[in-house]
Amino acid sequence: MAFKKLFTRFSRHNTGDVFVFDQSALSALAHTHKSAYAEAKPFPHVVINDFLPPCVANRALEEFPPPDAPLWLDWRKRDTVHQPKKLGIGSAKRLAQASPSLQHILFTLNSHTMLEFLEDLTDIHGLIPDPHFTGGGLHQILSGGKLAIHSDFNFDRRLKLYRRINVLIFLNKDWKEEYGGHLELWDPAMTHCIRRVLPTFNRCVIFNTNKDSCHGHPEPLNTPNDITRKSLALYYYSRDSNEGDNSIRSTDWRIRPGENG
Template sequence: MSGTLVDLHRLRAELPERSAAYAEADPFPHTVVDGVLTPEAFAAAVAQFPPVGDPFWRGYLHVNETKYSNTSPDTWGATLSAVAKELCGPEFVAYLEQLTGIDGLIPDWSMDGGGLHQTLRGGHLNIHADFSTHHVHETWARRVNILLYLNEEWPAEWGGQLELWDRDMTACAAKVTPAGNRMLVFTTSLDSFHGHPDPLTCPEGQARRSLALYYFTQEAEPVRRSTNYRARPGDGAKRVAIWADRNALDLYDRLKRRFGISDTAVQSLLARASRLRRRG
């Protein structure tokens, strides 16, 4: 029996055509699906999305990104948590395996790097390819991302379109507007470059909102790599800052894996440093 929040019946009906297009998509395998949740579920999820000032938001505030995350479903509303459970459930995972052609997908309820995300006015996320292995289950290779957008409205003039770049970082091949109840699914690889690097222009108090979930496969010797941020051809002087921040984050990633450093503590330090920069 299919879930009551995700419209799996329709998603399955579209699989033959969509899976073929997924494999051929440029610049890497992906698809954009609208109307993923039932209208009632989407309305409830939007209503329950934590407000901008909620105390459970934790900041990723550095050169390459300025966004906030909440990876604790027990702090979410009942519908939001139930949506995440359905998207991690066996029926939806089976759908993803058929869509992507990747067998043995493992959902990650610990939400390593995922969960609820919000980006405020002026925020950005530089072009990057994601970290390649789970930080706790080190034999889990990251294979599929889903981003479910939970914006009640998102006019084009606010920016925030997710850019999908080719593997050589020479051109943006596609853009995805974060429209409400839209889901982007893509195969995670060492060169699946994506991001929204230009500062958002949404009004104060508004946020670009999404639920991010990642799926893994068990591998004997997965290739470990931290998030690989890249400059665009026109980024000019910013290229040095992007490179330096990427290398600092790679060092942190290695220390985190070796010593079990808490993201919460580091995010608190980053938030403090961000506030000091704004005052300076």
């Protein structure tokens, strides 16, 4: 019964190749989580399981590019200190090498209906998607890889907009606790982790991004070599900055207690 209720967030026309969001159902979902989102610690966020229709999530996983696919940037030529063995596409130019179905899923997550859902949920209005998927789109972390705790860059110079919301959808079936890869949410003072989220299949995490939204997965993945941590990553912007903070910041890497800088 709960499964059917979650599935009604989407149109009856959904297949593994094409899907659209059901606006009224997503609006109800936003209303359900709105208060909890605003009150969540250490910063506004929500975790929603089974976010995509099963057929869509399964198709995304089936067509998710393997680590040796040409669309990935070479992690060895990037930041190997804070994000070793983390694969990304950099921008939409490389996304063109992904399957049409996978591209469609990402484009739908940038749609008007998704934006209205996010605005209702977060109470941040005037949201604008990033059609270039700068720094987002597809992420994949190899065994032994990690993503150090950080707060995100807050301004896209191409769009000339301020970054406000992150949406992550994990695509990891049969993920075991001992694999690690938890998304960790830390307090602004970096004294302790407030919440750890296991990156299980079709789990969606939505959160405000600002100078104090410290997050990452700082412990190296403890997976067999053929198992990776896969996710869709979407960022949403607005003309106005967060609470009048007009300063422009790059990614701010943080240090945990007892960790070397």
